[in-house]
Amino acid sequence: MLFEGKNISFSYPKGEDILRNMNISIESGERVGLIAKSGYGKSTLAKILAGYVKPTKGEVFIDGKPIPTKGHHPVQLIYQHPEKAINPRWRMKEVLEEGGVFQDKMLQAMGIEKHWLTRYPRELSSGELQRFSIVRALGGNTKFLIADEITTMLDAINQAQIWKSILEVVEERNLGLLVITHNHHLANKICTRKIYLEEVNG
Numbered sequence: 001m002l003f004e005g006k007n008i009s010f011s012y013p014k015g016e017d018i019l020r021n022m023n024i025s026i027e028s029g030e031r032v033g034l035i036a037k038s039g040y041g042k043s044t045l046a047k048i049l050a051g052y053v054k055p056t057k058g059e060v061f062i063d064g065k066p067i068p069t070k071g072h073h074p075v076q077l078i079y080q081h082p083e084k085a086i087n088p089r090w091r092m093k094e095v096l097e098e099g100g101v102f103q104d105k106m107l108q109a110m111g112i113e114k115h116w117l118t119r120y121p122r123e124l125s126s127g128e129l130q131r132f133s134i135v136r137a138l139g140g141n142t143k144f145l146i147a148d149e150i151t152t153m154l155d156a157i158n159q160a161q162i163w164k165s166i167l168e169v170v171e172e173r174n175l176g177l178l179v180i181t182h183n184h185h186l187a188n189k190i191c192t193r194k195i196y197l198e199e200v201n202g
């Protein structure tokens with residue numbers, strides 16, 4: 001499968017253009033690092049690619065067709081701040097079910113303890129919450145995964161463990177992965193290709 005953002009431009013109301021005619025493409029099985037300095041528009045691009053925000057110009061395609069707006073979105077975004085992406089009124093089991101049926105082995109791989117499932121988001125740390133948003137994003141219909149600075153709140157050991165588990169799933173299911181980061185070391189370790197947003201933004 002081929003995932004493409006074509007001629008994407010974007011500006012927030014009353015703001016200047018953040019993205020200008022930029023193009024990006026990712027094939028299944030590729031792990032692409034998207035690197036740019038803070039405030040350059042990485043998270044904005046992530047939201048556009050995952051269908052949360054409509055670009056001012058341009059479109060997002062899978063295999064040459066616009067992505068359907070209904071049903072499970074094949075491109076799933078994991079945010080930097082999980083608390084912004086999780087309904088505070090749901091217990092964690094319901095949060096996970098939003099992504100479809102989840103497997104026990106995924107919970108284990110992400111280091112999620114069974115008794116956390118009956119807790120509310122406020123009863124977990126950000127690192128623990130992030131593990132849930134990763135499992136939710138890896139629901140069965142996901143074909144491409146966008147990880148937007150997802151492990152910045154974790155210590156080095158947990159960061160390595162979580163990335164190892166994500167990469168196992170990505171490889172097993174031949175998913176395409178976009179890793180948004182300003183950490184060159186992480187990108188070098190994980191990615192098969194790197195894109196510098198400053199270079200591709202027109």
Ligand SMILES: Nc1ncnc2c1ncn2[C@@H]1O[C@H](COP(=O)(O)OP(=O)(O)OP(=O)(O)O)[C@@H](O)[C@H]1O
Pocket residue numbers: 012013015018036037038039040041042043044045182
């Ligand atoms: N909802 C919004 N309304 C107006 N401006 C916004 C909004 N969200 C972000 N911006 C501005 O758009 C620019 C790009 O923001 P974005 O979050 O995409 O950058 P980023 O590259 O992901 O930054 P960081 O690495 O610091 O997370 C920033 O200057 C930001 O202040």
